[in-house]
Amino acid sequence: MSAARSEQDICAALDKGIQTGIFPDPVAEQAKLYLMHLRDPVRLSVMGLPGTGKSTLTNFLTGASVVPEGIRLPSLWVVRGERNRAICTLRDGTEEVIEPIDAGEIAACAPVFVRLEMRLPALDKISVLEVVMGPEISDRRRALGWAARRTDIAIWCSQAFDHEEQELWSTMPDRIKDHAFLVISKADELASSGILQDRLADLGATAAEDFQGIYPIATLQALDARAPDGSVDKAKLTSSGGRALIGAILRIVEQGRQSALDNAGILLRQYQDALSRAIAPTPAPPPAAATPMPEPDPEPEADEEKSKTLDPRTRRRPRQKSDLRMLLRIADQVQVAQPVEEPAPEPEPEDEPAPEIEVAAETKEDASPSNVVELHPETREAFEKAVGYLANKGQELAEELPKMGPAAPKWIIDETIEIANELVDQLGMLGMHDDPALAKAAEMSFDAADLLQLMQIEKEDNAAVEALAVLLQMKREFESRLAA
Template sequence: MSLPDFKDTTERLQLALNDDMVPHAFLKAGRDLLAHLTRPTQIAVLGFAGVGKTSVLNMILRDAVMPDLGAVPIIELVHGEHVRVTYEPLTAPAERRDGLASRETMPLRTFRVIQELPLPQLERCNLIEVNIPEDAGQQTDLLDWVTQKANVAIWCAETFDDHDSKIWSTVPDRLKDHSFLALTKADRLQMKGLLADQVSRFESQFADEFLCLYPVATKQAMAACASGTVTRARLWQESGGKALADGVAREIATGKLADRDHADVLLSRIGLAGTPRARRVAPEEVAPLETAEEAPEKSAAQPVMPPAIAQMGREEAVEMALSLLQGCANEMCAGGTDQKAAAPDRILAQCAQTAQALATLLMDTQPDDPEIDALREDALESEQVIMLLVLERNETAASDAISVLLQLKKEIAVLGAQ
């Protein structure tokens, strides 16, 4: 199975934008969504020099296509009709040449390499290797650049020590929510008897900083691949390569599905809703970049949804709805003294999850209560509004999302008092 076909949604959104059918208030969101739907997912592979970033990059492609170029700050792999490389030195004009990048042909003081390759894998995602420098000023500039560009991040490290943690703490939550930690030399840690301790340390100290931890023996993983395919399935799985590659593939699919859903909401609000789908394709149903021999285990944490209770009555529904909203408020208050925890991205994510859970809860409530029906419609509309606000990613949008939930809470409280 390949990625779901987003063509219908993309075409309708393109048509709406081209024909000036999108209201000004939604214009920026519509353009951003169209860009997200049509461009490859940007995957950043970050870490200090010598931790195996290039090996991880090649592992995702299932082919040893890129050589080690040393401490070049930025190396981008993009799709192209031919094998070409562009070198961007600090003090000279950019040079574009046929062939693969190499240290021998690379100009002095090159800070960026863009490698074009005719690989089908790169039609879905671009890969960006980022070498984190030791200089604090250069770190800030480089991280600012990559965090604005990337949709998914993989931080590579041997042990993820305090040095790694300090740098990673500056990454915005927007990217952390779509990131993985790869322990790139897990075989060495295992031989030294340190792998279990590293995993335990991650779970106790850094689990909230990443979607998942993946210990990977990169050399063994690459030995299991050739020419873009897995040739030794057992070694691929035992090396940890399969788990990381499947995790990345799921995150790509999840991001595309979310963009499709946001675009459908926007189009619905301006009267261009498409044909209803029989059901939403779940991210775990999407095949990874290679043909998987077995279904990948789901590793990313999922939103906590209320239990489905058939024909739930008004009183129980009101009690559970108020509890959901109060839980969201408590989480925000708990993070109120932490500037990073209270960032707009985090607030919007909490509001979106709460709105989704509330809409699901009310869908499971008795259908013959007119006031519950009206509340259900309000909840669904609020969920759609918050989905659009998530795209704005600023303090005003976060404030508006809170206001939407507060209004819902007032309606539910009034209903409960009757």
């Protein structure tokens, strides 16, 4: 079955579980969240102080002149739509629709918020929220708190990321910081002044822990790389830094989608019996002349109760060995430990369509050395070993599980904790060289081991399932770092 078909099946099964009431309320809410991640565009927010190039970057990311130069607008959200229109929220709470979109008309009605619905290819993958903040520090904090609740990936635009900006960013939750980029906009101006490299070196020491990456971008040059006829000057796009940023965004988009697929698949396996009965077609009645088919024996009450499986955190039920064996088939995805290879570069045409947000890996040639930090050779080797180690351990778990009998759930938890601790030890022994990528990987492994310990303490019925999901996510994290 193809990956696309598999995703379609997962979404259909989640829908079925929600609509038929097979999922209890807490699980149904989780299923809705997975569906949102799989079906809806990722919510990307562009933040920063006034005058840092947010509007120019918004235009670049959407591939259109969403915010015309010289017109001051409030915070706006650019989303996909069947037709181009603006929905303006006014100060009295009413809405005014402007169709087609006219920036002058929008500014004239003095809205407090604008939702732009546009037919743009980029908006199939992302929506873009440009956050406009007032002059007072209290206003800015409120604006960031409001935006954080509506954000999956954040971009902070800056030229210096000074103390005031650092204080504002410190108020953001870790969930946002784990999916955030610092963009040094107007990088061409900084470079012409001879301060760009020193600025990047300083920020590498002060901001690296709070962002997934620091990307200097000549935003006007990035916009200029797109010609009016829709073609793209790929060399100009790359040298501007814009292509590297798009590649980094797409990696997080794909990681989030894959994580939702993994966790949704595990959730569905817990309810597979009930879902199979709900999805199975009703058999056609036999012909009139045929001998009536005997009625099937009613299912025992125990099986009926099993079909009503509730969230394991609100209702406890002993998990059967067969259930766990099926859950461990996720180990099939990690059987072969192959080093991550970069795709061969495709022939570059002279002109190509404007950059669209498409899920695709970025090659090393896509970014300049100032935008991409190569992994330390020892770190790369450690990550490759980690991928192989997790793959082999996943296969061992699958092979040993049938021998465990009723002790299988506890055994799985114990084994996953040992695996995570082993990774912590392996990465900790490499702490001799100063590599931020290694430090982040070690922190990730430590957090995973800590989470597994909590699962062991809680002793919930679904802890074994969640532990397997943690291991799979760890492997994907190492793979993504190798591919970056």
